[in-house]
Structure formats: C-alpha cells, structure tokens
Amino acid sequence: MNMIAPSASPAAPDDTHAMPNGTTRPQVRIVIVGHVDHGKSTLVGRLLHETGSLPDGKLEMLKAVSARRGMPFEWSFLLDALQTERDQGITIDTTQIRFRTNSRDIVLIDAPGHAEFLRNMITGASQADGAVLIIDALEGVRDQTRRHGYLLHLLGVKQVAIVVNKMDRVDFSADRFKAISDEISAHLNGLGVTPTAIIPISARDGDGVAAHTDRIGWYKGPTVVEALDRLEPARPLEALALRLPVQAIYKFDDRRIVAGRIESGSLVAGDEIVIMPAGKIAKIKTVESWPVTPVAGRQGAGRSVGITLDRELFLERGDIVAHAGSAPRETRRLRARIFWLHDKPLARGDQLLVRCGPKESRATVVAIEKAVDPGELSSVENKAIGRNHVGEIDISLSTSIATDPYTDNPRTGRLVIEVSGRIAGGGLVLSVDAGQRAVPVDIVPVESALRPDERSARYRHNGAVVWLTGLPASGKSTLAKALERRLFTNGGSPILLDGDTVRAGLNSDLGFSAADRSENIRRLAEVATHLARNGHIAIVAAVSPAREDRAAARRIADIAFREIHVATPAGVCEERDPKGHYKKARAGALASFTGIGNDYEAPQAAELVIDTSKRTVAEAADEIEQMLKTTGVLFDDVGDLAANI
Amino acid sequence: MDHLDQLEAQSIYILREAFARLKKIALLWSLGKDSNVMIWLARKAFFGRVPFPAMHVDTGKKFPEMYQFRDHYGKEWELDLRVEPCPPIDAVDPTLPPAARSAARKTEGLKLALAKYGFDGLIAGIRRDEEATRAKERVFSPRGLEGNWDVRDQPPEFWDHFNASPPQGAHLRIHPILHWTEADIWAYTKRENIPIIPLYLAKDGKRYRSLGDQDITNPVNSTASNIDEILAELEQTKVPERAGRALDHETEDAFERLRVAGYL
Numbered sequence: 001m002n003m004i005a006p007s008a009s010p011a012a013p014d015d016t017h018a019m020p021n022g023t024t025r026p027q028v029r030i031v032i033v034g035h036v037d038h039g040k041s042t043l044v045g046r047l048l049h050e051t052g053s054l055p056d057g058k059l060e061m062l063k064a065v066s067a068r069r070g071m072p073f074e075w076s077f078l079l080d081a082l083q084t085e086r087d088q089g090i091t092i093d094t095t096q097i098r099f100r101t102n103s104r105d106i107v108l109i110d111a112p113g114h115a116e117f118l119r120n121m122i123t124g125a126s127q128a129d130g131a132v133l134i135i136d137a138l139e140g141v142r143d144q145t146r147r148h149g150y151l152l153h154l155l156g157v158k159q160v161a162i163v164v165n166k167m168d169r170v171d172f173s174a175d176r177f178k179a180i181s182d183e184i185s186a187h188l189n190g191l192g193v194t195p196t197a198i199i200p201i202s203a204r205d206g207d208g209v210a211a212h213t214d215r216i217g218w219y220k221g222p223t224v225v226e227a228l229d230r231l232e233p234a235r236p237l238e239a240l241a242l243r244l245p246v247q248a249i250y251k252f253d254d255r256r257i258v259a260g261r262i263e264s265g266s267l268v269a270g271d272e273i274v275i276m277p278a279g280k281i282a283k284i285k286t287v288e289s290w291p292v293t294p295v296a297g298r299q300g301a302g303r304s305v306g307i308t309l310d311r312e313l314f315l316e317r318g319d320i321v322a323h324a325g326s327a328p329r330e331t332r333r334l335r336a337r338i339f340w341l342h343d344k345p346l347a348r349g350d351q352l353l354v355r356c357g358p359k360e361s362r363a364t365v366v367a368i369e370k371a372v373d374p375g376e377l378s379s380v381e382n383k384a385i386g387r388n389h390v391g392e393i394d395i396s397l398s399t400s401i402a403t404d405p406y407t408d409n410p411r412t413g414r415l416v417i418e419v420s421g422r423i424a425g426g427g428l429v430l431s432v433d434a435g436q437r438a439v440p441v442d443i444v445p446v447e448s449a450l451r452p453d454e455r456s457a458r459y460r461h462n463g464a465v466v467w468l469t470g471l472p473a474s475g476k477s478t479l480a481k482a483l484e485r486r487l488f489t490n491g492g493s494p495i496l497l498d499g500d501t502v503r504a505g506l507n508s509d510l511g512f513s514a515a516d517r518s519e520n521i522r523r524l525a526e527v528a529t530h531l532a533r534n535g536h537i538a539i540v541a542a543v544s545p546a547r548e549d550r551a552a553a554r555r556i557a558d559i560a561f562r563e564i565h566v567a568t569p570a571g572v573c574e575e576r577d578p579k580g581h582y583k584k585a586r587a588g589a590l591a592s593f594t595g596i597g598n599d600y601e602a603p604q605a606a607e608l609v610i611d612t613s614k615r616t617v618a619e620a621a622d623e624i625e626q627m628l629k630t631t632g633v634l635f636d637d638v639g640d641l642a643a644n645i
Numbered sequence: 646m647d648h649l650d651q652l653e654a655q656s657i658y659i660l661r662e663a664f665a666r667l668k669k670i671a672l673l674w675s676l677g678k679d680s681n682v683m684i685w686l687a688r689k690a691f692f693g694r695v696p697f698p699a700m701h702v703d704t705g706k707k708f709p710e711m712y713q714f715r716d717h718y719g720k721e722w723e724l725d726l727r728v729e730p731c732p733p734i735d736a737v738d739p740t741l742p743p744a745a746r747s748a749a750r751k752t753e754g755l756k757l758a759l760a761k762y763g764f765d766g767l768i769a770g771i772r773r774d775e776e777a778t779r780a781k782e783r784v785f786s787p788r789g790l791e792g793n794w795d796v797r798d799q800p801p802e803f804w805d806h807f808n809a810s811p812p813q814g815a816h817l818r819i820h821p822i823l824h825w826t827e828a829d830i831w832a833y834t835k836r837e838n839i840p841i842i843p844l845y846l847a848k849d850g851k852r853y854r855s856l857g858d859q860d861i862t863n864p865v866n867s868t869a870s871n872i873d874e875i876l877a878e879l880e881q882t883k884v885p886e887r888a889g890r891a892l893d894h895e896t897e898d899a900f901e902r903l904r905v906a907g908y909l
Contacts, residue, residue, distance in 0.1 A: 027648060056883040065897060079777070092800055095780040096773050098826065117800035123783070126803030155803070236646065247661045253690060259690075262657045290693045302646050304657035306692060317665060341801055355806055358665070414804055421810030423801050 002059050022048075026233045027105040031125040032133035034146035035150065036113035039165040043134060043203040043263045044097065044110050045075025047224065052208035053099035054078075075204070079110045088503035092117055094124030115375075118151075118388045119341045122426075125152060128198075130159035130231035132224070133184070137170045137200070141183050143375030149184070150374035150390060153191040154339055154427060156410055160188065160199040161227045168205060172215045176533070181626050197227040209634055216534035237264035243327035243404070243412045246319045246359035250306070257288050257306040258315060263357070263411035265323070266300040275313065276320045276402035281308040314529070316555050318359025320402040320412065328402040328412060331432045335369070337392050338385070338427030342419050345384035346393070353418040354395060356429075362398040362515065369393065392430065399522075405429050451500035456537030456635075459492045463532035464633040465525070465557040466624070469544045469599055470566030472581055472593070473573040475612035475620075476541040479566060482621045484539055494635075496529055497524055499542030518549050525553035532560040537633065547601040562631060564624060565606040572613045607631060649833050650900075656683075657690040658805060659821040662764055664696065666809035667817065668883040671727070673755075673909070675701040677709045677856045678841055679770035680776055682830050683724060683822055685839050687768075699724040700767075702754040704731045729758040734766075738906070742895035744861040745903055752907045756792050765811055766849035768819045769909050774826045775886055776893065778901045782885055786818040787811055792907035805833050820907075827854075827886050828879045835872040846870050854886050863889040 026227050032040045047061075058078065066074045068482050079095050094111045111124035125131065130153050135145055152160055162184055170176045181198045188195055200216050201208030203223060207216050210225045222230070242265030251256045267273075271284045286294035288306040299305050307321070320328055340346050346365060354363040358524035371382040384393040406413030406428040416426040456462050466483070468476040480496055487494040499520070503510070507523055510516040521544050528538035554561045574582045585593040594600050603609075608619050610629045628634040646654070663670055672687060672695065674680050687695045701715060719726040731754030737746050759767070773780040783799055785807035800808045811817050822830075834841060844864075846855045851864035865888060869875040889892045893900050900908075 054883075055885045064876070068897075079780075092797060093781045095777070097780065118797065123799075123802050247658070248665045251693060252696065256694075257692060259661055289694060290689050300646065302651060302654055304654040304661070306688070326890065358662075413836060416804065416806040418810075421808070423803075423806060426801075426803060426806070478846055483896060 009343055025100070025103060027107065027108040028130060028228070028231050028233050029109060029126035029158070030228060030231060031109040031111055033111050033121060033125060033132045033148040034113055034133060035132055035136065035139070035142040035148075036115075038113060038134045038136040038139065038142075038145075039112060039203045039620070040111055040134050041076030041079045042074075042222070043132070043163065043165065043201070043209070044108055045078045046203045046206060046209050047108065047200055048078065048097065048099050049075075050206065051099045051101060051225065080575045091331055093120045096124075100585070101229050102615075104231075106228060111434075113148075115144060115147075115388060118147070121148065122155065122339070122341070125157060125298060126155050128155075128157050128261050129234045130161070130228075130320050132159050132161050132163055132228075133195075134163045134165050135180055135184060137166045137173075137176055137180065139165050140180055141187065143373075145184070146187055147373075147375040147388065149188055149193070150191060151257045151339060153166040153193055154337065154390065156199075156406075156414075156428075158193065159231050160193055160195050161224075161231070162195045163208075163224060164198065164200045165203050165540060167200045167207065167216060168202040172200070172207075174218045176521060177219075190604070196230060197222050199224055199227060237409070237411060238266055238300045240264035240409055242267055242271075242303075242321070242323045243328065243409060244305070244307075244317055244321035245412070246317055246321065247358050249315055255288060256312075257308055258321065259306045259320070260358070261304045262299060262301050264301050264409055267305075267321075267323075268298045268300050269294070269307075271308075272324045273321050274324045274327045276314055276322055276327050277400040278314075278319070279327075279330070280315075281324060282313055284308075285310045301620075314556055314558070318357070318401070320357075320359075328404045328409075329432045330400050330402055331435035332397045332400050333366075333394070333430075334397070334403065334429045335392060335394050335430045336415060337390070337430055338417065338425050339390045339393045340387060340413065340425040341387040343387055344419075345389075346417075346425065347384040352395070353426075354397065354415050355418065356401055356403050356415045359401050361401055362518075363395045364398075365393055367394040367395045377513035378480060390427075400516055402440045403429055405539045406433055450535075452535055453532075455493075459535060459633045460490070460630070461487070461492050461537060462560075462633050464537045464560050464562055464628070465532045465553075466530040466537060466539045466628070467528075467544070467550070467553060467557075467561060467563045468539070468541045468566055469563065469603060469606075470568065471570055471573045472543055473576045473578060475617075476543075476566050476568040478617060479564075479610070479612070479620055479624070480539045480541040482617050483624055486539055486621050486625065493536045495536050495538050497528055497540045497542075499524065499540070501543075501603060502527075514546070519554070521546075521553055521555070522550040525556040528553075529557045529560065532557060537628075543594050543600070547603070550603065562608075562628065562633065563603055563606040564627075565603045565609045567602070567609050568612045568614060649829065649836060652822075652829055652833070652838055653686065653689070654791070655688045656821040658769070659807075659819065660687050660690040661766060661880060662805075662807055662809070663785075663819040663821075664691070666807070667766035667819075669697075669762070669764050670703055670768060670819070671698040671700045671762070671764050673770070674701050674715075674724070674726075675770065675856075675909075676701065676707070676715050676842065677770070678830050678834060678845060679716075679772065679822060679825075681839055681841065682825075683768065683834055685837060686821060688722070689907055695725070697725070698727045698762075699756060700727045700729060701870075702729050702731060702751055702758060704750055704754070704858050706860060708842075708859055709854065710842050710846060711856065713805050714840075715790055718840060719767040725858050727758070727762075729761070732757065742892075742899055743901065744891035745895055745899045747858060747861055748892045749906065749908065751909075752792070752903065759792065760817060760854040766809075766817045766819055770822055771820055771909055772825050772827070774832075776900060778872050778904050779823075782820055782823060783808075784820050784823055785809055786820065788816050788818060788907060790815050794905050794907065796901075796905060801854065828876060831872050831879070833847060835876075841893070842871075845875070846876075853889065855890055857890055857892075861891040863891070867890050 026499040109124040177200045207213040243263045247260045285308045289295045350365045352363045369392040371385040373389045404413045413429040484494040531538040584590040689812045733751040737749045783802045847867045852867040
C-alpha cells in the first residue's frame with residue numbers, strides 16, 4: 001500500500017486559484033489554535049490589518065464597538081461576531097476570514113481556545129491544511145496548548161507553525177522564548193509533528209507579524225506572514241488506490257447511476273471494479289455528467305461523479321467502489337484512535353453508531369485500550385474516555401464495512417461516532433480485523449440461462465418478494481401457506497421462506513441480538529431476492545420487528561418488494577399463542593421476545609395491511625392476490641401478459 | 646482540478662448528502678446570483694433535474710426583473726416551484742430596527758411554509774464571506790422547533806460528516822455553497838454560462854451587488870457592465886458585499902438577532 005508523503009514541492013499549476021487578474025496563487029486554509037486568551041483572535045485581526053485586508057470602515061467600527069464596552073481597542077471583536085462573544089470577551093465558535101499574502105490566498109480559521117468549546121475547535125481545525133499554534137509568553141504551554149497539539153495530529157494537520165505571543169509581557173526575553181520553544185517542540189515531536197517555524201511576536205503591537213522589529217532583533221527566522229507563505233495546500237490523493245464511496249444510486253430516468261465522490265485514485269470508463277464489502281465485480285460502462293454526458297477521460301480524486309455499470313448489481317449507499325486487486329478490507333471489527341466530545345464518557349459495552357464515509361453501522365465498544373487527557377503532562381490511564389479526552393478502542397460492527405487503516409488511506413481510514421443523532425467523536429482507523437471472505441476477484445457471478453420473460457410467460461407472474469411482517473402469532477405463516485397454495489394452483493411458482501424454518505438451517509448461527517436480527521433479515525432478503533430475480537414469488541414470513549431492517553430488505557429486493565403488515569391486534573395474538581411463546585415470555589423464560597414489549601415497529605407504508613381477526617384466511621388471501629395484481633406482479637389477463645413479453 | 650472544480654465537487658457532495666439523509670427537503674430560491682449557482686449545482690448533482698421543490702418565499706417587494714427571471718427560468722429549468730407568501734409587517738417583532746423588521750417578514754414566511762409542507766431540511770445559498778455571523782455557520786445547521794439558531798451550541802462537524810438528524814418537528818438548514826466567495830460565484834457563473842438578473846450589471850454608474858427587497862436594498866457605484874468587469878472590480882474593492890443591504894447596518898447585532906430567530 002502507498003503511504004502518504006506530505007508534499008514539499010511547489011504547487012503545480014492545476015492546484016492554484018486562477019485569479020481574474022491573470023495571476024495565480026494557491027489557496028491555503030490555516031487554523032489558529034491554542035489556549036484560551038493566548039491571543040488567537042488578536043493575531044487574526046493584526047494579520048488582516050497588516051496585509052491591508054480589512055474592508056473600509058471596519059477599523060472604525062471596531063473602535064466604536066470597543067469604546068461602547070469601555071475597553072481599549074480590541075482586535076478580537078473583528079471575528080467574535082456574536083454578541084455573547086463580545087460581551088464575554090471569548091470566542092465561542094469557529095469562524096473563517098480571507099486575506100492575501102504575496103504568494104497565497106489564505107483562508108484563516110479562528111478556533112476557540114476554551115475547553116468548553118473543543119468541539120468547535122475541531123470543527124474549524126478539521127478543515128485546515130496547516131495550523132498556527134499560539135502560546136502566551138508569560139503563561140507558557142498550558143493544557144489546551146497540549147490538547148490542541150494532540151488533536152491537530154489526530155485530525156491529520158501535519159504542518160504546524162508555533163507563535164509565541166505577548167513577548168511584550170516578558171520584555172522580549174530570548175531566554176523565555178527558548179524555554180517555551182524547547183517545551184512545545186518536545187511535546188510535538190512526541191506526536192510525530194515537527195514545527196515548521198517557531199516565531200516570537202506581539203500580536204497587539206505587531207512585532208514579528210509582518211515585519212521584524214528591533215525589540216525582537218535577536219530573532220532571525222521568518223515572520224508569521226512569511227511562515228504562512230510556506231504552508232502548502234492539501235493535495236487530492238490521486239496516487240493512492242481508487243476509493244469511490246457510494247452516496248446514492250439514482251434512477252431518475254432509464255440510467256442507473258452510482259453517485260459519489262472519488263476520495264482517492266482515479267477511474268475511467270472500461271475499468272474493472274469490485275464493490276466492497278460484498279465483493280461483487282463489474283465494469284464501469286460510462287461516467288455520467290450534466291449538461292454534457294457521458295464524459296470521456298480519467299476522473300481523479302476530489303471529483304463528485306456518477307457512473308453506470310455493465311451489469312445489474314445490488315449496490316447500496318456506503319459501499320466502496322475500488323479496482324479489482326487493490327480493494328479495501330472488509331471487516332466487522334476494527335481498532336481506532338479517537339477523540340471524544342460527548343458529556344457521558346465512552347465505556348466498554350457502549351452501543352454506538354459509526355460512520356465511515358457514507359456507510360453507517362451500529363457498533364459496540366468491545367474494549368478500551370487507552371484513555372487519556374491529552375492536556376495533562378502525565379498521562380493517567382482511565383477505564384473510560386472522558387469528554388475532550390482521547391483513547392484507543394476496539395469496535396465490533398453489526399454490519400460488514402469496507403475500510404482502510406489510515407496509514408494506507410487517510411480519507412477512508414477515518415470514522416465518526418454518533419450518539420443520539422449527534423456527532424460525539426471521531427478518529428482514525430488503526431487496524432482492521434479482516435474477515436474470512438473469499439478473495440473478491442475469484443467470485444464471478446454466473447447469469448441464468450433463461451430470460452426473465454421466458455419464466456413469466458410460463459408462470460403468468462413476475463418475480464417478487466412478498467414480505468409478511470407482524471407480531472408472533474398474528475397469522476403470518478398461515479397466510480403465507482394459503483398464498484403459496486393459491487399461487488401454485490394457478491400455475492405460478494411460489495416459494496415459502498418461513499423465518500423459523502430458515503433459522504433452523506441457513507441462519508442457525510444467529511441469535512436474537514439486534515445485530516443478529518439484522519443479519520437474519522439480510523440473509524432472508526438476499527435469498528428471496530435471488531428467487532425473485534429468477535421469476536419466482538418468494539413469500540417471506542418473519543416477525544422482522546425493526547423498521548430499519550425491513551427498509552434494508554426493501555433496498556435489497558428493490559422494485560420486487562411487497563410488504564404486507566399482518567396487523568392482528570396484540571391481545572388476539574397473545575390469546576392465540578400456538579407455540580406457547582407468549583406464555584413463556586410472560587413467565588420470564590424467553591428473553592428478546594417480540595410481542596409483549598413495545599419493540600415491534602409497525603410499517604408506515606406497507607403495500608397491504610391485514611387484520612386476521614376480522615377476516616377468514618381465504619378472504620385475506622384474496623386481498624393479497626388483488627394487491628399483487630394491481631402492483632403488477634400477477635398478470636390479470638392475456639393482455640397484461642402480452643404487454644410483458 | 647482547478648479551484649472552481651473543487652468548489653463544485655464539494656457542493657455536489659453536500660447536496661447529495663442532504664438528499665440521501667433527509668426525508669423531505671426543499672431548496673430556497675431567492676433568485677439572486679448565489680441561489681442560481683446553487684440550482685445549477687443541484688442540476689449537476691442529480692444529472693439535469695432538481696429532484697426536490699425550489700421554494701421562493703416571496704415578500705412581494707422584489708424587483709420586477711426578479712419576478713420575470715423566476716417565472717421564465719422556473720419553467721425552463723423544470724423546477725418544482727413553490728411560491729410562498731410572507732405575512733404582513735404587523736406580525737413581526739416590533740423591537741427590531743425598521744429594515745431588519747422588514748426583512749424578518751421573510752423569516753415568518755419561511756416558518757409558515759415549513760409548517761405547511763413539513764420539510765425537515767431547507768437548502769440555502771448563504772456564504773461565509775458575506776457576513777460575520779454566517780462565517781460561523783455549519784454546513785448542516787440544526788434549527789430549533791421555532792426555526793431558531795442556537796449559536797451557543799452548534800454540533801461538531803468535521804471530515805464532511807454532517808449532523809443530519811433533526812429532532813421531531815425541527816429542521817436543518819443545509820448550506821452547500823458556504824465555502825464559496827463572491828468572486829467564486831461570479832467566476833463560476835461565467836464559466837458555466839448561468840443566466841443572471843441584469844440588475845447586477847452597471848447602468849448609469851450604479852449596480853446591485855446583492856439583491857433583496859426593493860425598499861431596503863441600494864445599488865453601489867460601479868461601472869462593471871459584464872462579469873469580467875465585476876471580477877476586476879472585486880479585486881480592488883474594500884466595500885463589503887452587503888453594503889447596500891440596509892438591514893445589516895442598523896445596530897451592532899441586528900443581523901445576528903435576525904439569524905438567531907431563523908433568518909437565512
């Protein structure tokens with residue numbers, strides 16, 4: 001695998017920002033970080049002033065705003081745009097502002113230094129190509145200085161310039177400067193980061209910002225502006241293996257377009273690809289675009305594209321398109337180094353939602369290998385990862401995902417963690433426990449010898465997945481068998497997949513945890529879909545209580561899916577109880593039983609809802625038959641048949 | 646990839662995420678240069694046709710050229726156009742300064758439209774470089790049940806992972822061109838040949854840099870009569886883009902108060 005080497009070469013012309021006046025300058029995004037009150041916002045204000053980047057009237061406005069609060073002139077009011085920020089004199093949220101140096105268009109990202117707002121610092125810093133870490137000469141290295149240094153490393157920001165501010169408060173002492181330089185260099189070197197410069201300044205007075213002054217005459221290195229000029233823009237990762245995470249599949253017209261952004265590598269029509277984690281192979285037929293389509297030529301990292309494939313494959317959001325031979329690894333287990341932002345510490349056994357690009361999976365924390373506060377000098381080991389702390393964890397995923405260690409691919413080798421729908425942490429994939437799957441390139445799907453219309457002409461129906469969901473004892477299996485008999489009598493080809501029956505064989509390795517239930521449904525859906533693609537009507541009878549799992553089944557079966565909610569009232573189901581399950585569950589002898597709790601999530605848009613307490617089995621079968629006719633599965637008459645040939 | 650290609654790819658990524666992760670979204674079409682670029686990007690993202698409604702929250706006080714533009718291109722671009730009215734000025738917070746109060750009608754109109762359709766996401770064409778509180782925005786920005794923006798508690802957002810789960814009854818604002826600048830918008834408009842309202846081009850020594858309600862928007866001095874000249878002018882100018890928008894300049898926090906209440 002390729003490693004990422006930070007580029008030190010001058011920017012190539014295609015990376016530059018074409019200016020209307022004909023000159024070109026690379027655009028670089030730089031975040032200013034450091035401990036609270038060490039002068040981040042002041043440095044930004046000073047930089048804008050020194051480079052002549054302030055709009056007309058802004059300086060006067062700042063003077064007025066400062067005077068109104070009875071304060072001396074305050075540069076930070078320029079960026080602290082929120083009323084509460086100005087009133088309290090602290091930066092709450094990150095902001096961005098632009099200015100130019102001789103050779104760069106710079107987007108400056110100001111980030112809050114207060115520990116309370118670390119999530120906002122991360123939001124800002126994650127967008128940066130380089131960073132300026134600011135340290136108060138009087139106060140020296142503080143906990144937020146160390147914490148920000150550590151987070152820069154976790155966020156993948158490798159270019160860091162150090163600024164020692166408020167040199168006026170230490171009488172521009174070279175000794176004090178050297179002591180701080182040594183301390184911070186040692187800390188960053190320990191994280192594998194070498195500062196690009198260490199600069200003594202006074203942001204308030206301007207020393208060292210754009211010019212050397214006599215007061216820091218002993219300093220011979222670059223000014224802040226010169227140091228910014230040396231930072232390089234991030235480059236798209238074209239040299240790495242192809243990774244195209246699938247954002248969506250669009251069927252707006254007769255094209256089936258797989259849409260996503262190329263995170264690394266490149267692709268062109270005709271490429272042999274493999275779709276991970278399933279390991280299905282195909283060829284890229286076209287690269288679609290608008291207003292002109294298709295587009296010829298190679299598409300590189302950073303592009304948002306749409307491709308079509310040479311065969312009909314089941315793909316879903318979160319899959320990764322890669323080249324055969326250099327595919328990412330498929331796994332249900334990984335180790336990650338993470339930062340944690342949630343109030344409740346992350347502990348072993350916690351249930352999470354993990355996102356790797358567009359892929360999401362439920363996950364369980366199997367082990368906490370390390371948990372430290374990166375702000376502390378002595379790293380005290382904890383059992384759980386506290387808010388604003390970092391650590392290493394092992395996670396077990398409920399679905400297979402495709403991913404890379406971040407050392408192989410910094411774009412796909414990272415993840416975020418959500419708790420209650422809000423981002424609660426993030427980090428890097430350190431290693432992947434690869435599954436025992438066959439090598440994808442060895443799998444060559446064989447197409448059936450028969451055409452779909454040959455089968456439908458004989459059976460007088462199209463292939464379908466008829467999915468019966470409902471509480472235990474609601475009548476799913478009874479209805480399924482009645483439907484099977486009726487379709488068969490009419491010359492059709494129904495096949496029954498009863499949840500319990502399949503659990504006895506194919507799914508005998510699965511239990512009743514949420515993850516196992518999902519996998520049970522996925523396998524049922526895959527088998528049923530295979531039957532439907534071959535012209536049969538697969539009748540699935542399964543409690544399938546989770547809406548999300550049934551949605552996954554619908555995605556797999558796609559247009560062949562017909563959901564029937566067997567909505568017999570819970571009281572009636574419990575009274576019937578043919579297998580004695582309700583009785584056992586009431587007695588506490590059957591864990592994870594769906595029915596007596598509130599854990600059955602009823603469908604919201606089923607094709608048909610049937611209450612078996614209100615009609616006979618024959619009447620219910622009539623209704624299903626009618627629904628299958630109106631939704632185009634069963635052929636009504638010879639006319640319909642003709643239309644389908 | 647050049648700079649405009651990168652901006653475009655990022656915006657397309659954001660639009661596709663919004664469409665994939667939310668249930669019912671609409672794009673706010675203010676008819677200005679930014680939202681026209683946004684519609685263009687949406688057509689690129691979804692291969693020709695915008696697969697969700699384009700909503701114009703109409704104060705009824707826009708320039709005639711803007712209404713002509715809306716009616717013409719709404720058809721030509723095959724938009725699912727929804728024009729939603731704003732309530733009268735009496736319905737708006739009387740403590741706001743006059744121009745801000747006038748602009749706040751749009752917020753009220755937006756709330757009515759949200760209640761009417763039940764959107765859980767609204768795509769808006771604001772940019773960080775326009776104004777200081779917008780610079781603090783997230784790409785996916787959660788709004789409270791009243792449509793309000795809680796600036797003190799914005800969620801973390803990094804590595805293009807967005808918080809896309811608004812609480813029941815609340816909605817998200819999605820900002821696909823947050824990272825663009827005014828000059829980027831014009832350079833892209835030129836490259837892609839996107840139609841514009843002629844009010845942006847100088848006539849008798851004046852042009853509009855930003856278009857809002859007729860009574861609270863003023864033109865700036867300019868001789869730029871085509872996009873190249875606008876770009877050359879932006880290279881030199883130190884006048885902020887929204888200088889002609891009266892509502893920004895009434896009090897120190899007028900714009901912030903508008904935004905906290907749900908203004909774009």
